[in-house]
Amino acid sequence: xxxxxxxxxxxxxxxxxxxxxxxxxxxxxxxxxxxxxxxxxxxxxxxxxxxxxxxxxxxxxxxxxxxxxxxxxxxxxxxxxxxxxxxxxxxxxxxxxxxxxxxxxxxxxxxxxxxxxxxxxxxxxxxxxxxxxxxxxxxxxxxxxxxxxxxxxxxxxxxxxxxxxxxxxxxxxxxxxxxxxxxxxxxxxxxxxxxxxxxxxxxxxxxxxxxxxxxxxxxxxxxxxxxxxxxxxxxxxxxxxxxxxxxxxxxxxxxxxxxxxxxxxxxxxxxxxxxxxxxxxxxxxxxxxxxxxxxxxxxxxxxxxxxxxxxxxxxxxxxxxxxxxxxxxxxxxxxxxxxxxxxxxxxxxxxxxxxxxxxxxxxxxxxxxxxxxxxxxxxxxxxxxxxxxxxxxxxxxxxxxxxxxxxxxxxxxxxxxxxxxxxxxxxxxxxxxxxxxxxxxxxxxxxxxxxxxxxxxxxxxxxxxxxxxxxxxxxxxxxxxxxxxxxxxxxxxxxxxxxxxxxxxxxxxxxxxxxxxxxxxxxxxxxxxxxxxxxxxxxxxxxxxxxxxxxxxxxxxxxxxxxxxxxxxxxxxxxxxxxxxxxxxxxxxxxxxxxxxxxxxxxxxxxxxxxxxxxxxxxxxxxxxxxxxxxxxxxxxxxxxxxxxxxxxxxxxxxxxxxxxxxxxxxxxxxxxxxxxxxxxxxxx
Numbered sequence: 001x002x003x004x005x006x007x008x009x010x011x012x013x014x015x016x017x018x019x020x021x022x023x024x025x026x027x028x029x030x031x032x033x034x035x036x037x038x039x040x041x042x043x044x045x046x047x048x049x050x051x052x053x054x055x056x057x058x059x060x061x062x063x064x065x066x067x068x069x070x071x072x073x074x075x076x077x078x079x080x081x082x083x084x085x086x087x088x089x090x091x092x093x094x095x096x097x098x099x100x101x102x103x104x105x106x107x108x109x110x111x112x113x114x115x116x117x118x119x120x121x122x123x124x125x126x127x128x129x130x131x132x133x134x135x136x137x138x139x140x141x142x143x144x145x146x147x148x149x150x151x152x153x154x155x156x157x158x159x160x161x162x163x164x165x166x167x168x169x170x171x172x173x174x175x176x177x178x179x180x181x182x183x184x185x186x187x188x189x190x191x192x193x194x195x196x197x198x199x200x201x202x203x204x205x206x207x208x209x210x211x212x213x214x215x216x217x218x219x220x221x222x223x224x225x226x227x228x229x230x231x232x233x234x235x236x237x238x239x240x241x242x243x244x245x246x247x248x249x250x251x252x253x254x255x256x257x258x259x260x261x262x263x264x265x266x267x268x269x270x271x272x273x274x275x276x277x278x279x280x281x282x283x284x285x286x287x288x289x290x291x292x293x294x295x296x297x298x299x300x301x302x303x304x305x306x307x308x309x310x311x312x313x314x315x316x317x318x319x320x321x322x323x324x325x326x327x328x329x330x331x332x333x334x335x336x337x338x339x340x341x342x343x344x345x346x347x348x349x350x351x352x353x354x355x356x357x358x359x360x361x362x363x364x365x366x367x368x369x370x371x372x373x374x375x376x377x378x379x380x381x382x383x384x385x386x387x388x389x390x391x392x393x394x395x396x397x398x399x400x401x402x403x404x405x406x407x408x409x410x411x412x413x414x415x416x417x418x419x420x421x422x423x424x425x426x427x428x429x430x431x432x433x434x435x436x437x438x439x440x441x442x443x444x445x446x447x448x449x450x451x452x453x454x455x456x457x458x459x460x461x462x463x464x465x466x467x468x469x470x471x472x473x474x475x476x477x478x479x480x481x482x483x484x485x486x487x488x489x490x491x492x493x494x495x496x497x498x499x500x501x502x503x504x505x506x507x508x509x510x511x512x513x514x515x516x517x518x519x520x521x522x523x524x525x526x527x528x529x530x531x532x533x534x535x536x537x538x539x540x541x542x543x544x545x546x547x548x549x550x551x552x553x554x555x556x557x558x559x560x561x562x563x564x565x566x567x568x569x570x571x572x573x574x575x576x577x578x579x580x581x582x583x584x585x586x587x588x589x590x591x592x593x594x595x596x597x598x599x600x601x602x603x604x605x606x607x608x609x610x611x612x613x614x615x616x617x618x619x620x621x622x623x624x625x626x627x628x629x630x631x632x633x634x635x636x637x638x639x640x641x642x643x644x645x646x647x648x649x650x651x652x653x654x655x656x657x658x659x660x661x662x663x664x665x666x667x668x669x670x671x672x673x674x675x676x677x678x679x680x681x682x683x684x685x
Contacts (some may be wrong), residue, residue, distance in 0.1 A: 005604075007563075026276055026496075027180065028366035028420040030269040032389075034243065035059060036172045045351035048385060049261050051186040052228030054378050054392040056263035059247070063162040064095065068140075071155045072113030075100075078148040081141045082156065083134075090160055091138075092129050092196060098142065098542070099155040113155055114184060122157065126189075130502040134262060160186075163258035175207065176269050177239035181215065182231070184263035189226030196225040199260045202248040203232075207240025219250070221259075229263070254632040266389075271366075277495040277560050278535045280362065280422040281413075283484070284334075286327060286374075286476050287431040287517065289506030290529045291322070292474055298453055300444055302474040305482035306531070310501055314533030315541040315577045315656065321601065322505040323549050324591050325517040325525040328377040328548055330504040330636040331384065331426075337553045337568025340591045341598065341649035344657045346460075349383025354659040355472075356565050358553040359387025365562050372408050373426040374401065389426075402429030403437065406480040410487040417491050429477040432516065435471035436476045443472045457524065457624040463509040470507065498534035498559065502552065512625070519593045521608050522625050526590055538577050545582025546602050547573055548589070567652060589645050600641050607638040 128143040146148040200219035206212035236632040249260030295307035323333040328347030385391035488494040550570030558572035597609035608615040
C-alpha cells in the first residue's frame with residue numbers, strides 16, 4: 001500500500017470541524033500599478049530597492065554608475081583611504097564596493113591589483129566606511145573589519161545611484177468600487193553619508209473628471225529614512241472607470257526631493273469567491289533530513305509539534321528527495337519545478353530569464369506574495385525575489401538564527417489577517433554550525449542514543465557530538481513551528497491557510513565518510529520531509545513512493561486550481577493524497593558536486609552516474625547504500641533512463657536559454673550582509 005492512514009487524534013477532529021466553517025472573503029491584489037502605468041520603459045528588468053532588509057519592486061529605473069575606481073589602496077593600521085572629487089549633493093547617492101586582499105598579498109604593483117579584480121568577488125559595504133571632507137576636497141575612509149592589525153590592500157569602486165523621480169503621474173486605469181489602494185514608500189540608506197532628513201510622501205487620485213483627492217492627507221512623513229518601508233492603506237469606496245494617480249516626494253519644506261521611492265501601488269478588492277482560495281504558508285527548514293524527525297521514525301523526540309500538529313492533521317510524503325544537496329540549486333527546483341540540468345544557470349535566475357516561478361503564479365492569481373529568508377544562498381540577488389511583492393533577507397549573524405525570522409513571520413500573519421497571502425518562510429536554524437538557544441542545551445545528552453552504535457545508518461564516533469547538536473537545532477526548529485501554528489490558531493487563519501513544511505536537502509555526518517552536504521548522493525543528504533496541512537488536505541495520511549522537490553510547485557498550483565508552470569518537470573502529487581498510488585517505477589532525479597553527476601531512483605533502484613564513478617543500488621536489499629561497489633557501467637535500462645533525463649533537461653535548458661534576454665549577474669557586488677551570512681554558514685572561507 002502507498003497510502004497509510006494514521007489514527008486521528010482529537011485535535012485532528014477539532015481541526016477538521018473548524019475547517020468546515022468558511023472564513024469571510026479576504027482582500028486580494030486586483031492589480032499592481034507597475035512602471036508601464038506610469039509611462040516608464042517596461043522592457044527593462046524590474047527595478048527593486050532594499051530598505052531595512054526588505055526588497056520591493058519600485059517605480060523608476062534604478063541604476064548606478066561608477067564615479068571613482070581605485071586599485072591597490074594600502075591598508076595601514078586597518079584603514080584604507082583615498083581622495084575623490086565629489087559634489088556635496090552627490091554624497092547621499094554614494095555606495096561603495098570593495099575587494100580586500102590579505103597582508104601576504106600586500107604589493108605596490110598596481111598591475112597585480114588590477115589583475116586580481118577579475119579573480120575575487122566584489123562586496124557592497126554597508127557600514128565601516130565614510131566620506132569625509134578635508135582641505136583638498138573629500139576622502140573615502142574604509143575601516144577593515146579585522147581591526148588595526150589588518151594589512152594588505154583594497155580595490156574600491158564608488159558608485160552613484162540614479163536619482164529617483166520626485167513626481168510620478170499614472171496613465172488612466174480603472175478601480176472597482178469598494179476597493180483599497182495600498183502604498184509602500186521609503187528611501188534607501190546610504191552608507192558613509194550623513195543622516196538623511198525626513199521626507200514627506202503625497203498621493204492624489206482623480207477619477208472620471210472629478211477633482212483630485214489627497215489620499216495621504218498632507219503627506220506621510222518618513223522620520224527615519226532608510227530604516228524600513230513605510231505603508232499606507234486607503235479605501236476607495238466609489239472607484240472609477242478612468243482614474244489617474246499622482247505621487248510626489250518632498251522635503252519638510254515642501255521642495256521636491258529625488259531621494260524617495262515608491263513601490264508599486266496595489267489595487268485591492270474583496271475576493272469574489274464565497275469561499276476564497278486558502279492562504280499559503282510555505283516553511284523551509286534548511287538542511288533538515290527526514291530521518292532525523294521523530295515523525296519519520298527517528299528514536300529521539302526531535303519534532304513532537306510537527307508530528308502532532310502537521311503530520312497527524314495533514315498528509316505526509318515519506319519518500320521525497322532533493323534535486324541537489326545545496327541550498328540555491330534545490331530552492332530553484334522548488335520554485336520552478338526544474339531539475340538542475342534544466343536550469344539555465346544552476347541556482348540562479350537572471351533578470352530577463354523566461355523561467356516562470358511558483359511565486360509569480362500566485363502573484364498573478366491575486367495573492368500578496370512575501371518572503372522572509374536568512375540571506376546567503378536564498379538571495380534576491382540570485383533571482384529568488386522573482387514573483388515576490390516583498391523579499392526580506394536577514395543576516396544570519398546579526399540576529400539569532402530562526403527565532404528572529406519566525407517572530408517576523410508571526411507579526412506578518414497578525415498584520416495580514418484579512419489578506420489573501422503566500423508567505424515563504426526560510427530558516428538556517430538546522431544548518432551548520434548547529435547553534436541552538438540555551439533552553440535546548442540540556443537535550444539529547446546521555447540519552448543512550450549511541451548505545452550499540454546508534455540507529456542506522458551508523459555515525460562515526462567523532463561525529464556523534466555534532467549529531468547531538470544538530471538534533472537540538474531540530475528540536476528548536478520544531479518549537480518555532482509550534483509557535484507559528486499557535487499564531488495561525490490565535491488569528492483564526494488556521495481554517496483557511498494551507499501549511500507546507502519541507503526542507504531543501506539533508507546533512508551527512510560521516511555515514512559514508514563525507515560530512516556536510518553538496519558533494520555526495522546518499523540519502524542522508526537527499527531525503528527530505530514534505531508535509532501539508534489545511535483546507536482540503538486529508539488528515540493522518542502517509543504517502544509512500546518516490547517524489548521530488550520539483551513536485552511541490554505543481555502540487556500546490558493543482559490544489560489551488562491554478563495553471564501549472566509551463567516549463568516544470570515535476571508532477572502534481574494531489575491524487576496521491578487521496579489514494580492513487582505513486583507508481584513503483586516512478587523516477588526522480590538528482591545531482592551533486594561532481595563532474596557529470598546525475599542520479600535516478602525509484603522505489604526499487606538508485607542509479608549513480610558521473611565521470612568518476614558508476615553505481616547501482618538495489619534498495620530492497622541495500623537501503624543504506626553500503627554494499628554496492630563501483631561498476632564499469634550501469635545496466636542498459638538504468639543507463640537509458642539517465643540519458644533520457646539528460647536529453648530532456650538539455651532540451652528545456654537550451655529552449656529557455658534561447659529565450660533569455662537578461663543581463664548577467666556575474667559583475668554584481670554581493671551585499672555585506674550576504675557575504676557575512678555566506679561566511680557564517682561555511683560557504684566562504
